[in-house]
Amino acid sequence: MDPQTVTVLTQQFFNALTLGAIYALIALGYTMVYGIIELINFAHGEIFMVGAFIAMFFLTSIGFSGSIPDPLTLAAVLALTFLVTMTVLGFIGVGIERFAYRPLRNAPRLAPLITAIGVSFILQNVVQIWRGPSPVNTPQLLTHNVRFDIGAASIGYLNIFIFLVAVVLMVALQLFVGRTRLGRAMRSTAQDREAAQLMGVNINSTIAITFFIGSALAGAAGIVYGLYFGSIQFTIGFVAGLKAFTAAVLGGIGNLAGAALGGFFIGFIEVAAAQIGYARWTPAFVFGVLILVLVFRPSGLLGQPIGERA
Amino acid sequence: MTVEPAVATTQRAAAADDRGPGTDLVLELRGVQTFYGQIQALRGIDLEVRAGEIVTLIGGNGAGKTTTLKTISGLIHPRKGQVLFQGRDVSRFPAHQLVRAGIGHAPEGRRIFSRLTVLENLQMGGYTRSPAERREDLERVMTLFPRLRERVRQNGGTLSGGEQQMLAIGRALMGRPRLLLLDEPSLGLAPILVQQIFNIIREINAQGTTILLVEQNALQALSIAARGYVLQTGRVILADTAERLAANEDVRRAYLGEI
Ligand SMILES: Nc1ncnc2c1ncn2[C@@H]1O[C@H](COP(=O)(O)OP(=O)(O)OP(=O)(O)O)[C@@H](O)[C@H]1O
Ligand SMILES: [Mg+2]
Numbered sequence: 001m002d003p004q005t006v007t008v009l010t011q012q013f014f015n016a017l018t019l020g021a022i023y024a025l026i027a028l029g030y031t032m033v034y035g036i037i038e039l040i041n042f043a044h045g046e047i048f049m050v051g052a053f054i055a056m057f058f059l060t061s062i063g064f065s066g067s068i069p070d071p072l073t074l075a076a077v078l079a080l081t082f083l084v085t086m087t088v089l090g091f092i093g094v095g096i097e098r099f100a101y102r103p104l105r106n107a108p109r110l111a112p113l114i115t116a117i118g119v120s121f122i123l124q125n126v127v128q129i130w131r132g133p134s135p136v137n138t139p140q141l142l143t144h145n146v147r148f149d150i151g152a153a154s155i156g157y158l159n160i161f162i163f164l165v166a167v168v169l170m171v172a173l174q175l176f177v178g179r180t181r182l183g184r185a186m187r188s189t190a191q192d193r194e195a196a197q198l199m200g201v202n203i204n205s206t207i208a209i210t211f212f213i214g215s216a217l218a219g220a221a222g223i224v225y226g227l228y229f230g231s232i233q234f235t236i237g238f239v240a241g242l243k244a245f246t247a248a249v250l251g252g253i254g255n256l257a258g259a260a261l262g263g264f265f266i267g268f269i270e271v272a273a274a275q276i277g278y279a280r281w282t283p284a285f286v287f288g289v290l291i292l293v294l295v296f297r298p299s300g301l302l303g304q305p306i307g308e309r310a
Numbered sequence: 311m312t313v314e315p316a317v318a319t320t321q322r323a324a325a326a327d328d329r330g331p332g333t334d335l336v337l338e339l340r341g342v343q344t345f346y347g348q349i350q351a352l353r354g355i356d357l358e359v360r361a362g363e364i365v366t367l368i369g370g371n372g373a374g375k376t377t378t379l380k381t382i383s384g385l386i387h388p389r390k391g392q393v394l395f396q397g398r399d400v401s402r403f404p405a406h407q408l409v410r411a412g413i414g415h416a417p418e419g420r421r422i423f424s425r426l427t428v429l430e431n432l433q434m435g436g437y438t439r440s441p442a443e444r445r446e447d448l449e450r451v452m453t454l455f456p457r458l459r460e461r462v463r464q465n466g467g468t469l470s471g472g473e474q475q476m477l478a479i480g481r482a483l484m485g486r487p488r489l490l491l492l493d494e495p496s497l498g499l500a501p502i503l504v505q506q507i508f509n510i511i512r513e514i515n516a517q518g519t520t521i522l523l524v525e526q527n528a529l530q531a532l533s534i535a536a537r538g539y540v541l542q543t544g545r546v547i548l549a550d551t552a553e554r555l556a557a558n559e560d561v562r563r564a565y566l567g568e569i
Binding site: 181184185187188191192194195196197198199200201202203 | 383384385404405406409410414415417421422423424425426430433434435437438481482485
């Protein structure tokens with residue numbers, strides 16, 4: 001390979017990682033909610049979108065609308081933005097579960113599914129009324145100009161930051177679900193709700209915690225989306241949500257590691273499509289993959305979901 | 311101890327007489343009626359369990375044994391009647407609160423978490439307990455079931471039927487219940503394992519846990535129980551000491567496989 005190609009591929013590799021990280025963060029919420037109540041939460045993409053807007057609103061409210069050169073201030077502002085946005089989104093997710101899904105917990109499966117679509121319309125419209133239908137610029141705390149070089153390729157620190165945020169959150173989630181008492185309660189509830197109750201688990205609060213975490217992660221994805229693309233719109237949740245859903249199915253819905261893997265996979269497909277000159281065809285590639293997976297490996301790459309019944 | 315009359319209709323009055331000072335009722339059901347939608351599964355159940363007893367509930371398929379246990383542990387709520395646990399009406403309590411109150415339930419069909427390890431299953435059993443208590447009880451349960459100790463890292467779903475039953479009982483014990491409800495613990499086990507499970511039930515009881523045992527294996531259940539109730543289509547048709555039930559002609563014919 002000639003050096004020019006290597007440079008481009010290196011560059012694109014990091015772009016794919018960044019995009020993949022965003023999809024992975026959103027996909028986790030789909031998979032967690034599906035794992036515990038077997039609902040495809042179609043409002044989840046919109047939760048991500050709301051996260052992007054809350055972050056934007058928070059940053060401009062505290063007076064930051066451009067890049068922050070001082071690293072300490074930057075770190076503090078970022079930490080605060082994540083804390084606030086993720087908390088707010090967590091509670092929004094809990095509220096949606098409480099008022100839209102919980103009353104339908106014993107209803108036929110189609111009912112909560114349609115409700116989820118309804119919730120996603122509500123969220124879109126609320127944001128449209130709040131911020132208008134046109135794209136809105138988001139504060140660029142970390143500009144794309146801050147870069148370092150790998151060979152001839154130059155990589156933005158922003159790309160690295162987004163990837164690291166995703167990895168840290170995913171590792172934390174894995175530890176929480178895999179090692180803690182509450183995490184065990186979540187997995188037990190996913191497998192056998194009645195048996196979990198007989199262990200003393202409060203099903204309602206366990207499901208609420210699941211929504212909190214899933215929505216908070218979507219909120220984090222919303223923040224980094226705004227930082228990366230510089231502009232957001234009330235419609236961004238729809239397509240990103242569908243792609244992240246594809247990622248979750250690809251990895252094996254209900255499986256956390258699968259969702260992360262699927263997210264990065266979708267990121268790579270998109271970047272590859274763009275690289276070979278078919279950027280406008282990316283949705284076709286992504287959903288083509290979804291169809292192939294559904295036909296040939298319906299349980300996804302990593303197989304059995306965590307919520308498989310005993 | 312006064313012997314209760316065998317006829318269900320007079321059982322309630324007799325039970326009331328029996329409830330003098332000093333008799334410590336752990337559990338009492340008063341006219342419990344439970345429904346699944348329109349279908350009535352329990353048609354007025356009266357029964358009681360005293361501290362330290364093993365009481366058994368026998369009856370044919372669909373008699374309402376499982377429903378009785380589910381009503382006690384709060385998985386279903388009675389439409390009429392009351393469930394009193396240690397004198398308190400708990401009919402409306404959700405299941406997860408009753409675990410904290412002291413009711414342990416090893417449900418029908420074992421219901422272990424197949425994709426959690428044996429250790430995690432046991433830890434779930436001690437969900438309501440402190441980490442220190444959990445460690446202590448883990449030791450106690452694994453001493454009772456050495457097989458589980460050998461398999462702590464294995465997924466629950468990979469255990470044999472007998473091991474799964476041990477896990478289900480061990481898991482219920484991890485909550486340190488005052489009253490342990492066991493639903494057909496010997497179902498599907500080889501005779502030698504059945505004997506082992508019954509020995510363990512007796513041992514658990516000797517260590518101070520009150521037990522309400524549902525069994526198809528009526529003869530064996532009656533051999534370790536102090537008293538028994540016979541259920542038929544949602545009603546108690548016989549209530550007596552285990553000894554007398556085992557000797558009862560009708561019981562022998564209907565449930566002990568004798569002609
Ligand atoms: N989930 C349910 N929905 C509707 N009816 C039910 C349900 N569970 C049990 N029933 C009905 O309630 C009655 C009592 O059932 P239950 O499971 O309590 O019987 P059982 O004595 O435990 O029987 P078995 O020995 O077969 O386990 C039966 O007629 C059964 O068909
Ligand atoms: Mg039964």
